[in-house]
Amino acid sequence: MLDEAAKMLAQGRNFAALTTLFPDGRPQTQVMWVHADDDHVLINTEVHRAKFKNTSNDPRVTVTVMDAENPYHYVEVRGHVAEFVRGDEALENYQLLRQKYRSKNYSKAIEGERVILKIEVEQAIIH
């Protein structure tokens, strides 16, 4: 089960810094939409992205979810990608995220095949 405070931050309209690892161990960190079910933190990306390639190679990630109302309140989730979900479920999850975050600043069209990174939480550190 996902920690309740982490779940609330990830289910809210907040942004996350997702870190994945390149094959040589270097990190990459990008700002992402985020969501959560009862057990996992969920990130939706595309199969041609480094985020997907990196986690296919080394599943270890951090997802740092920041309270949009207070930058001093955030959760750092340390864990690993336990499952990749493609197909209709990934596309539906992406449409749900578009509704959750609806913003005039975001205009990206669907470009590639969608994939959900289902992240199992090993540690959730609340700040």
Added chain:
Amino acid sequence: MLDEAAKMLAQGRNFAALTTLFPDGRPQTQVMWVHADDDHVLINTEVHRAKFKNTSNDPRVTVTVMDAENPYHYVEVRGHVAEFVRGDEALENYQLLRQKYRSKNYSKAIEGERVILKIEVEQAIIH
């Protein structure tokens, strides 16, 4: 020289997600104050923190600086800690950061010896 757009974001009153690597290669990612001089991105931390220990062991970091006004505008800096600066300069830099970020949400007292992580930028990716 630091990329101009990256410098503006890091010099502004914006927050950064700093990623460092544990000895086993796992990442940690925390929300930090940030600043920049003409050549480096600057992070101020304390010598007893994992951030300092991690970068002493493996200098590779990312600093993802997010525009406080627009979450879709950020820079991902990939680089490495080129120098650690302790002593008076680190304390003065910390006082400068306290003035820059002045916030009622932040009340942390000075706890440990301050150190500046001077980060040399290898790549600055603007989103």
